Amino acid sequence: MTVVRAAITQTTWTGDKESMLDRHEQFMRDAAAQGAQVICFQELFYGPYFGITQDKKYYRYAEPADGPIVQRFAALAKELSMVTILPIYEEEQTGVYYNTNVIVDADGTILGKYRKHHIPHVDKFWEKFYFRPGNLGYPVFETAVGRVGTYICYDRHFPEGWRELGLNDAHMVFNPNATKPGLSNRLWEIEGPAAAVANGYFVLQPNRVGLEDNEYGDEAVNFYGTSQVIDPRGNFVGERGSGESEELLIRDLDLGLVQEMRDDWQFYRDRRPDSYGDIVAP
Numbered sequence: 074m075t076v077v078r079a080a081i082t083q084t085t086w087t088g089d090k091e092s093m094l095d096r097h098e099q100f101m102r103d104a105a106a107q108g109a110q111v112i113c114f115q116e117l118f119y120g121p122y123f124g125i126t127q128d129k130k131y132y133r134y135a136e137p138a139d140g141p142i143v144q145r146f147a148a149l150a151k152e153l154s155m156v157t158i159l160p161i162y163e164e165e166q167t168g169v170y171y172n173t174n175v176i177v178d179a180d181g182t183i184l185g186k187y188r189k190h191h192i193p194h195v196d197k198f199w200e201k202f203y204f205r206p207g208n209l210g211y212p213v214f215e216t217a218v219g220r221v222g223t224y225i226c227y228d229r230h231f232p233e234g235w236r237e238l239g240l241n242d243a244h245m246v247f248n249p250n251a252t253k254p255g256l257s258n259r260l261w262e263i264e265g266p267a268a269a270v271a272n273g274y275f276v277l278q279p280n281r282v283g284l285e286d287n288e289y290g291d292e293a294v295n296f297y298g299t300s301q302v303i304d305p306r307g308n309f310v311g312e313r314g315s316g317e318s319e320e321l322l323i324r325d326l327d328l329g330l331v332q333e334m335r336d337d338w339q340f341y342r343d344r345r346p347d348s349y350g351d352i353v354a355p
Contacts, residue, residue, distance in 0.1 A: 085283030151181025179217035239272030
């Protein structure tokens with residue numbers, strides 16, 4: 074039996090980038106002190122959720138996937154021997170930006186990245202103003218804690234990507250979010266467990282929490298937190314996170330459950346890709 078101790082975090086925008094970076098460094102140090110071997114932060118972790126508005130000033134939050142923020146946390150990952158998933162605003166080149174997860178191994182090596190594929194553009198989620206759709210597929214990375222894949226927020230509504238990660242043999246998938254009350258509440262409760270069961274892996278979903286009115290005033294939304302960890306049978310691992318306040322969640326993942334679930338339910342054997350043509354029709 075292989076047990077991995079995993080951490081996910083949720084917090085509210087402090088009002089400035091430097092204090093957000095410091096806060097997340099402290100999350101890592103606190104997680105390490107509790108024995109965590111892997112950690113994932115919330116979507117766009119060092120800034121506000123700027124999709125609330127369409128304002129070009131937020132382009133300045135973008136930086137390269139090997140830029141100063143990633144280098145800082147890669148060095149910390151090495152110091153703490155902790156696999157780290159960093160949800161950043163990526164600048165590929167001037168004017169070309171992505172919503173990206175950077176995956177850093179426990180020795181500080183930057184293994185690669187995932188770019189958010191599905192980009193919403195609805196009230197207070199004006200993401201097409203900021204991001205191009207992802208173009209790197211659905212990579213799974215062999216890390217010090219096992220086979221790790223990632224998905225990002227709105228992606229979770231699309232089962233096809235979850236399945237791609239399963240076909241690439243992910244054993245745990247980290248899905249950082251900035252999710253607010255409204256139509257998504259019930260989906261938040263069911264989509265993670267459904268993905269975990271359908272694909273036989275752990276799903277870990279950090280979410281922002283609290284009101285970012287220090288940035289957006291009356292336009293701010295109140296992110297509902299409730300970050301969650303789900304096992305391959307669709308059960309929550311421990312309690313869900315707070316709906317109101319900052320939290321560091323530490324959970325133990327028994328990776329033996331991945332093999333057990335896939336042995337019990339032969340979804341990969343019995344799937345029929347030859348019959349699914351309409352799914353990928355333009």
